[in-house]
């Protein structure tokens with residue numbers, strides 16, 4: 001019997017019922033749901049799982065206020081989907097000073113942000129020491145900021161530069177102030193699509209191995225998935241399977257966050273892209289398949305605000321962040337921007353009560369009365385002014401306008 005014939009024998013309605021009731025589904029069943037379950041039924045099953053998991057607070061959807069701080073665009077890894085990096089010897093390379101980074105942290109605190117995502121290229125000179133210095137400086141001045149940053153790819157790179165093991169690198173940057181890993185660099189974990197789009201990155205197995213080391217050291221993370229660079233449906237589900245298997249052992253992934261490839265200013269040139277429907281199907285199948293991952297995050301940044309609202313009805317319980325600064329996917333064409341007032345409005349109009357959350361998902365402020373909504377119009381997602389033009393986002397982003 002062929003694989004397709006195997007899939008054809010799966011009773012989609014029965015699998016949906018079992019998954020909606022909390023039963024574990026196999027990768028083959030997940031693939032068949034992803035390929036052929038009616039979209040509305042898939043969403044209803046995923047939403048049932050979400051409501052049961054969050055019984056008592058199922059009326060709430062969360063968001064966070066954070067800032068991406070991009071410390072350098074110099075990168076030796078040259079991923080084909082990336083519009084942010086510049087080769088290290090290029091005249092487009094920039095690196096932010098520590099003073100500049102601390103100023104951006106100060107602005108984040110001033111605007112009510114609770115988290116920073118330190119995100120940049122694989123600089124040929126930045127080993128463990130660079131991150132130790134920067135994280136300890138940030139924590140010294142802003143102990144209230146959670147450093148939710150980096151991922152296994154950065155660990156692999158910095159460990160190589162410093163000549164230490166991944167475990168030692170993680171121990172040291174954790175001791176210096178890193179609170180949790182953002183799980184960047186997962187892209188697609190199966191070998192074929194990963195090699196096709198990021199041939200110089202570590203393998204998917206190695207990415208997971210490093211995350212497992214981190215989890216075992218008490219450093220939790222989120223997990224991500226880049227959709228739309230030509231991977232097959234089966235490879236998308238295999239990505240989920242690889243994450244679920246590690247999660248069964250560690251429990252260290254707090255959330256799963258799929259997002260879609262952006263087509264501008266990169267080597268792949270947008271020859272393939274994921275549709276909004278593929279994205280929503282992934283949100284729903286992820287909620288059904290990842291029965292061991294607490295949170296599924298919807299995205300408005302790469303898919304648009306309406307798709308973000310819809311994701312809250314397809315299994316997502318969180319709508320990501322008001323990102324005070326973002327330059328990476330913006331360089332590749334993600335043009336969506338939002339602000340605190342609009343984020344609250346988006347969630348409310350999706351039929352949920354908005355709540356600002358912490359990195360670890362505790363509710364900080366539940367906006368259950370519109371009359372008491374925060375009105376700080378400075379809390380806006382900023383993009384670099386040149387992020388959309390030529391890639392390699394410009395360093396001179398001004399965040400706070402003087403008004």
Ligand code: SF4
Nearest residue numbers: 075077078079082121
């Ligand atoms: S995605 Fe990250 S590792 Fe890949 S080229 Fe861009 S900055 Fe470098």
